[in-house]
């Protein structure tokens with residue numbers, strides 16, 4: 001356990017060092033470009049939230065419902081693969097992490113694709129349909145679960161590249177930080193509630209019902 005804590009501590013320190021370097025580079029760019037950042041003349045208030053458009057609120061809803069079918073599922077995934085597919089503990093950990101492993105190389109590729117082609121909503125729809133297909137496979141078939149998890153990894157990477165930048169399409173630049181802050185906050189609030197609900201469903205109804213619940217979350221959006 002202490003080894004995991006040490007690894008976590010080291011990554012936190014590394015992240016802090018990167019943030020400090022970024023702050024320095026940002027300040028330097030500001031000086032070189034003779035720009036005073038954040039001084040656009042626009043006044044930023046927490047009450048800006050009242051003026052958020054319905055499109056932005058819809059993006060928040062999509063964000064909560066989509067990620068509800070990914071993060072809590074991965075949280076409970078290890079036991080799912082052990083129970084349903086009789087995987088060993090090691091195999092179950094490996095398949096559970098494949099979503100993030102795929103996301104690491106694929107996200108930049110999808111990012112470039114989305115930037116080149118545009119049509120973010122279409123990509124979001126493709127990602128949602130693929131995620132739904134992957135949950136249905138896991139719930140109702142005994143097909144090799146690596147197929148479903150790899151699909152989920154691809155869909156998860158694509159969704160992030162298409163959904164998050166859409167905030168910038170519907171929010172003026174001076175409110176972007178506020179909008180992303182709210183998106184993150186609402187996402188985490190939703191995830192907290194859904195993780196509790198998912199745990200209760202698992203305890204009382206089992207994995208099939210839980211998979212149906214996750215499929216319903218993706219379909220909602």
Ligand SMILES: C[C@H](NC(=O)[C@@H](N)CCCCN)C(=O)O
Nearest residue numbers: 067071156157159160164184187
């Ligand atoms: C880009 C998006 N990020 C998030 O949803 C973060 N709020 C949480 C990241 C947690 C990563 N396991 C994403 O990951 O798609």
